[in-house]
Amino acid sequence: MDRLTLLKFQKDIWQIARQIPAGKVATYGQLATLVKPPATVAADTYKAFAARWVGGAMAACPEDVPWQRVVNSQGKISDRPGSQHQRQLLENEGVVFDAKGKIDLNRFGWKP
DNA sequence: ATTATGACTCCCA
DNA sequence: GTGGGAGCCATAA
Numbered sequence: 001m002d003r004l005t006l007l008k009f010q011k012d013i014w015q016i017a018r019q020i021p022a023g024k025v026a027t028y029g030q031l032a033t034l035v036k037p038p039a040t041v042a043a044d045t046y047k048a049f050a051a052r053w054v055g056g057a058m059a060a061c062p063e064d065v066p067w068q069r070v071v072n073s074q075g076k077i078s079d080r081p082g083s084q085h086q087r088q089l090l091e092n093e094g095v096v097f098d099a100k101g102k103i104d105l106n107r108f109g110w111k112p
Numbered sequence: 113a114t115t116a117t118g119a120c121t122c123c124c125a
Numbered sequence: 126g127t128g129g130g131a132g133c134c135a136t137a138a
Contacts, residue, residue: 001135028120041134049134051120056135058119070119078119
């Protein structure tokens, strides 16, 4: 996976992420299935690691990407510095967290 | 060149 | 439903 391919991959991720409406969330794995896997990556490899690459893309995303609407497969916000802010942003958009800090993906999950 | 680490997911206890 | 380990890529040190 060369630098250029990775860059294009990130760009695809961001494009998808920008389509998530306010008040809805998508998972890393979901974004991974929506974008076109790079031809240089084997299918099983992609399946196993795409989510991490999505995470990397989120870490480097531009200002106009709603990164806060991307959560992990359990519907929880990934534990990291700033996650508190992320939760607040989502609550402002109407997303509801349960007592365990989890989002009901059946209600708030984004369906493209 | 080698090592450690990660905004994850799957599978099995 | 929760918790811990494996998976095996890319990046930073």
